[in-house]
Amino acid sequence: MQAEGEAARLAKPLAGPSPSEKPMSGCAQVGDPSEEGWPSSQWGCQGIGELQTLTGQMSHQPVVATKTSGDMDKPLISRHLVDSNSSLAEAPSEVPKVGILGSGDFARSLATRLLGSGFSVVVGSRNPKRTAWLFPSAAHVTFQVEAVSSPEVIFVAVFREHYSSLCGLSDQLAGKILVDVSNPTEQEHLGHRESNAEYLASLFPTCMVVKAFNVISAWTLLSGPRDGNRQVPICSDQPEAKRAVSEMVHAMGFTPVDMGTLASAREVEAMPLRLLPGWKVPTLLALGLFICFYAYNFIRDVLQPYMQEGKNKFYKLPVSVVNTTLPCVAYVLLSLVYLPGVLAAALQLRRGTKYHRFPDWLDHWLQHRKQIGLLSFFCAALHALYSFCLPLRRSHRYELVNLATEQVLANKSHLWDEEEVWRMEIYLSLGVLALGTLSLLAVTSLPSIANSLNWREFSFVQSTLGFVALVLSTLHTLTYGWTRAFKERHYKFYLPPTFTLTLLVPCVVILAKGLFLLPCFSRRLTKIRRGWEKDGAVKFTLPADHTLVEKTSLV
Ligand SMILES: Cc1cc2nc3c(=O)[nH]c(=O)nc-3n(C[C@H](O)[C@H](O)[C@H](O)COP(=O)(O)OP(=O)(O)OC[C@H]3O[C@@H](n4cnc5c(N)ncnc54)[C@H](O)[C@@H]3O)c2cc1C
Ligand SMILES: NC(=O)C1=CN([C@@H]2O[C@H](COP(=O)(O)OP(=O)(O)OC[C@H]3O[C@@H](n4cnc5c(N)ncnc54)[C@H](OP(=O)(O)O)[C@@H]3O)[C@@H](O)[C@H]2O)C=CC1
Ligand code: HEM
């Protein structure tokens, strides 16, 4: 895919159609640019300037989208707002005009938003009479040829398979900016080697093609960028065209994101097709752990009593077994967040340099820690909720009543086990603290909050507090387990209690972290992470550390 994109980029002029170059492929005849004067230079001088003042002009636009059908008739700028502000009501001398080809859902939303953002809009339809009533009255709906004659920026809001039906317009379109907003379906995306935008560029080699807006749905365009993603990735081979469209994106209330040349269009077109990238492996991991632990707990808590004691404990399946499974998944996932950091440190210490690449699996693992961590938090939060539900269950009430009856029959009055009381108090408190710490990590992973922290603050929360959460969870699990691991009656079918299985990885991580905090390791690790190499080119000493360098380098 990389090679393909590269080839596509090389095959195309990087900075706009050059006058000496005739269209190599594409639609019908286009006039010889060297004879007729190249229209793109016109745009270069006036058009850009016109658009660059757009943002400034915006506030002077009294353009109000009105009368249409359904959702469309909500003006994006209320008349009240416009009228009450005299400077807003001032009529501008010239309103930048934008063309739209196509009269479908996307075209309608786009027209409405463009009008609300201070542009004048002319829509090109194959059948303007039939479609005009669907558009705000301020939009001019006409035939395709007429619509593309005056605007310098034209949005192509038709599907890829109909691009070639626009070929008759290539004379009028020459030198203008064409914005490709199309979204391929998954099949289309896999079926075509070149992106839709590159295909459009090959049909109209005299135009400047810009890929934009494909990630924005018609609905978001209409309702405005109040919620959801505001970013609009943009790419084009012509920097000036890209700049002009970026300014329009900005004026419409979205955030343009420069994605480089048109060779990136394939990547941009793939964006709306992705479903939560980066979550697949962590989610499968969490599901796999859940299934394994659930099966294990089922055998211990339900199957064993049924087979060996003839007791029916199937009622435990919905709450009790789930609440033994979820915390184990949360705990193991949490330890898997901090394990790769330890492995990376061990690898750096062994190699004596940080300039060797980590193996792919470790690299991948390091990059997925956020998702693994958030899934751990999710399971831990569910575990807490399930735990609060334990005493609400009817089975729990019956057990209490039965116990009380047994006490009465046995003529015992005071039931109190000091050790059990303390165990429970302590492990519950530690669990709450662990969850509280984890929620800090979860909150800071929200982009808006992460942006307000500097790197040191973020890494303090993520690295240090995250480790504290791991330690607290371990203490919670250990105090919950107490002496159970050593009592034979807790081994069902010779299977040890579930919590003992989960302790392995976290304890290894905690011990290794502790080990790396020892001065001999931590100094060497710090040096390596600042670029020092065991027997390599970069040699230096840490400030005020001259005497130790020789010693620690031998570790
Ligand atoms: C609920 C939750 C939410 C999470 N959200 C996020 C998130 O939003 N974003 C995210 O990235 N992770 C997130 N994580 C994952 C995890 O918290 C972080 O990856 C965390 O930074 C891992 O810490 P670490 O100490 O294991 O490793 P690291 O912080 O990678 O490194 C270990 C130590 O080495 C040091 N170090 C590492 N690399 C270098 C270097 N090149 N030069 C010098 N020193 C170095 C660090 O300062 C640190 O002391 C989340 C986890 C959880 C549980
Ligand atoms: N809907 C959405 O949310 C989004 C859509 N897009 C993209 O916008 C483009 C348009 O989508 P959308 O508006 O939903 O689609 P529609 O089917 O609603 O509209 C397509 C329009 O294309 C015009 N058209 C031009 N030539 C032809 C032709 N030969 N055959 C058929 N129609 C033609 C038609 O207008 P007329 O009859 O007036 O000529 C028609 O209204 C697509 O590329 C899509 O991927 C991108 C992001 C989001
Ligand atoms: C509000 C927070 C929490 C509460 C109230 C809580 C409560 C409990 C309770 C009641 C149990 C015993 C379950 C049973 O009887 O089957 C338990 C066990 C356990 N908890 Fe928590 N917990 C909390 C947070 C956490 C967190 C954050 C973790 C780790 C990420 C965690 C990991 C565990 C583990 C591993 C067990 C042992 C499961 C088993 O083997 O049965 N808990 N917790």
Ligand SMILES: [Cu+2]
């Ligand atoms: Cu991946």
Ligand SMILES: [Fe+3]
């Ligand atoms: Fe495609």
